[in-house]
Amino acid sequence: MYSAAFIFEPGQYDDEFHRLNAIIDDVAKSMPGFLGVDSWQSTSGSLRNVTYFWSDLETLKSFSMHPAHQEAKRQYARWYQGYHIVVSQVLRSYGDGAITHITPDDRRRED
Numbered sequence: 277m278y279s280a281a282f283i284f285e286p287g288q289y290d291d292e293f294h295r296l297n298a299i300i301d302d303v304a305k306s307m308p309g310f311l312g313v314d315s316w317q318s319t320s321g322s323l324r325n326v327t328y329f330w331s332d333l334e335t336l337k338s339f340s341m342h343p344a345h346q347e348a349k350r351q352y353a354r355w356y357q358g359y360h361i362v363v364s365q366v367l368r369s370y371g372d373g374a375i376t377h378i379t380p381d382d383r384r385r386e387d
Contacts, residue, residue, distance in 0.1 A: 277366040277379065278336050279310065281327040285357035295357045299344040302326055309335025312378035329366070329378045336363070 368381035
């Protein structure tokens with residue numbers, strides 16, 4: 277399993293942003309390797325994070341090459357003050373079971 281975290285500082289959104297964002301979201305959800313998405317924002321609201329989860333790296337790469345995604349990348353400075361992307365392989369995931377999550381719960385604890 278892989279994740280791609282898109283961490284960004286929002287700017288001003290316009291109609292073109294919302295159009296591309298909807299397409300990108302639909303494309304991700306339509307891909308067979310798409311597992312789900314998490315999002316959060318900092319307490320101040322100055323930073324946001326959208327993390328997509330994928331079953332395999334090939335699907336993640338295919339998503340990143342989609343024409344709508346590429347177009348949004350070219351225009352990012354219109355809508356964001358800055359961004360950072362973290363692509364990770366998920367090795368473990370666990371918790372107390374009270375929160376459901378996209379990742380499997382290994383139910384292991386750190387020693």
